[in-house]
Amino acid sequence: MSEPSTERRRGSWRRLPAGVRLLLASQLAFNVGFYLVVPFLAVHLSQDLVIAGWLVGVVLGVRTFSQQGLFLIGGALTDRFGVRRVLLTGCAVRIAGFCVLGWATSLPGVFAGTVLTGFAAALFSPAVETGLAHEGRRLEDAGGVTRAELFALDAVVGKVGSLLGPALGAALLGVDFTTTCLVAAAIFAVVLAANARWAPREGAGAPREVSVSAGWGAVLRNRRFLVFTGLYSTLLLAYNQMYLALPVELERATGSQEALGAAFVLAAVVTVCLQVPLARWARRRGPATALPLGFTVTAAAFALVAAAIALPVPGWVPALAPAAGFVVLLHLGSALAGPVARDLVPPLAGERHVGAHYGALASAGGLAVLLGSAGAGALLEPGAVTPWALLALLPLASAAGLAVLARAVPVPAPRR
Structure with a gap:
């Protein structure tokens, strides 16, 4: 393969094929619409509908399960029916979900809306991920951007969407929740x-599998992939601590959680500025180097806070320094390991039933977050070292396991 030009290696947006740009733009819009509504859902349920706090928690838990828990179904359906059909179905289900949620005045209606919105993501996200995987392989074979770079761009647009959505939602705080849901539904419309008009009709070049159950069987028989899934899940658990452990650290350091918004802005800056160049560097180094390094950096994020709690901090060190270091290291580790890990899924799957494997990876991560966060939540309190130390050990153990596993997986030779 000839050396690609510098311009092609940059993988700039305008040089990506139209189908890939549509997938990434769809991911951006999907996240904007999601974060436009979901961060304000709990307030609507408790204040507007006067639902008890424990029931609000149940509703939010059902939404999470209907998304993460059903990714395996969405991935297998993508293998069977193609990226385009499942992506369009996910959009239609999300539109219906937000309409139901916006107009719901009773608990059954709320549950119906939340299940629909969650299941829509379980359809949409594996379809996009599978489409990017197939397109990334085609582009990489042709000397264009790598599959890992496409996944890095996907992470960037997802992060941008997670910032724009709440900002738009905050701008709509003066209107009722129904209007907010209808705005989100309009975005998905x-x-x-756009995808009905311009999305490729052959599922982004993906081979069609004969049945949905065959994908599930292929996943369950793939022992190497199952080991990889267990090891990778600690990265998803670690990332989720932005929502659980970080507020506790801010409470310890400053006595409040007022800096949480600034922490998320810092996370976005790190992701937008460094995600793509770090993914390129990691892809050149290969998974046997990039994955252990990324997970080790992630472990260092938790070790930093544990050390700051256990050891006296000099007065000249800003109180927010450990939290800021945690955010930066956590996102650097994710930027190094995330795209390379997602790039490794198709080779692990033997380039068959790719959607089912991506779905299983996401569902396993959701289960790890559910169980791990429950355990961490029971231990986390301001000034407690133990939960931070334990959360550091998990990705560190994964780093050791991935260093061995990644060497046994055949991957395309990195381009220099």
Whole structure:
């Protein structure tokens, strides 16, 4: 393969094929619509509908399960029916979900809306991920951007969407929740229309599998992939601590959680500025180097806070320094390991039933977050070292396991 030009290696947006740009733009719009509504859902349920706090928690838990728990179904359906059909179905289901949620005035309606919105993501996200995987392989074989770079761009647009969504939602705080849901539904209607008009009809070049159950069977028989899934899940658990452990650290350091918004802005800056160049560097180094390094950096994020709690901090060190270091290291580790890990899924799957494997990876991660966060939540309190130390050990153990596993997986030779 000839050396690609510098311009092609940059993988700039305008040089990506139209189908890939549509997938990434759809992911951006999907996240904007999601974060436009979901961060404000609990307030609507408790204040507008006067639902008890424990029931609000149940509703939010059902939404999470209907998304993460059903990714395996969405991935297998993508293998069977193609990226385009499942992506369009996910958009339609999300539109219906937000309409139901916006107009719901009773608990059954709320549950129906939340299940629909969660299941929509379980359809949409594996479809996009599978489409990027197939397109990334084609582009990489042709000397264009690598599959890992496409996944890095996907992470960037996802992060941008997670910032724009709440900002738009905050701008709509003066209107009722129904209007907010209808605005989100309109965003998904645009995504639906764009993909109905321009999305490739052959599922981004993906081979069609004969049945949905065959994908599940292929996943369960793939022992190497199951080991990889267990090891990778600690990265998802670690990332989720932005929502659980970080507020506790801010409470310890400053006595409040007022800096949480600034922490998320810092996370976005790190991701947008460094995700793509770090993914390129990691892809050149290969998974046997990039994955252990990324997970080790992630472990260092938790070790830093544990050390700051256990050891006296000099007065000249800003109180927010451990939290800021945690955010930066956590996202550097994710930037190094995440795209390379997602790039490794198709080789682990033997380039068959790719959607089912991506779905299983996401569902396993959701289970790890559920169980791990429950355990961490029971231990986390301001000034407690133990939970931070334990959370550091998990990705460190994964780093050791991935260093061995990644060497046994055949991957395309990195381009220099």
